[in-house]
Amino acid sequence: MVSPEYWGIAGDPISHSPTPRMFSIIGEFMGLKSNQIYIQSSSIDDFLTQVSEIKGDIWISCTSPLKHAVPSGLSVNSPEGVFALNQLMRSGGRWSGANTDGWGFISASRHLGVDPSIATLRIRGGGSAARSIAAAWSSEGxxxxxxxxxxxxxxxxWDGSVLDSGKADLxxxxDAPPAGGNSVDLEGALQVSVSYDDKTSKDEFAVIMLAAQHLRAWEQLFLPSMVNELPSLDELLSSI
Incomplete structure (x- = not known):
């Protein structure tokens, strides 16, 4: 099992994100070590310039506003209808990627006791994370x-799952601003926020979702051969 030379986060803003800490926690759990990187970048051109100066393999969690630009910028396919990637890996000079936003939302919803297979989601916005969540939610039924x-x-x-109106379970x-910005009040039995800052508790939905999508990145992209050895969501959250 070989660690990458670097792992970390890219986007803007990123200083509030616990993602680098999650890399370290899972790495320690798996017996892996690497060097942390923080790539502060708001454009794909700047991102490409910065990573070109980093030698070796890289595992990166990618946030806004880069997520929608990396598929075309790196010539890596993204999921149908989503057109964005939030996890990137450069191995042997070759880039690959995944989008785990939707899976993270699904897992965090289940963590709260909401079953996406039978629940209705009211969702405001249509950006890359919203599309990923819509795709995952509809795929669950x-x-x-x-x-x-x-x-x-x-x-x-997700078109076949869309309702014009009705009661929402979640x-x-x-469209809430990043770094802990306030959400617009929406009708639903339970409203959650995916925006977080450095003061957000690990018990809040946004951090649970972030941890779940990070674990999914290890399962799907970074280390799929060791999926059964990874910590559980509860184990990861307890260590943050």
């Missing part, structure tokens, strides 16, 4: 009520 935000939720593989404002 749940229904979606889109709410207008800065961008609408465009057509995608609501989320995906």
């Amino acid at each position: 749940g229904s979606i009520i889109p709410e207008a935000g800065r961008r609408p939720l465009l057509n995608g593989p 609501a989320v404002d995906m």
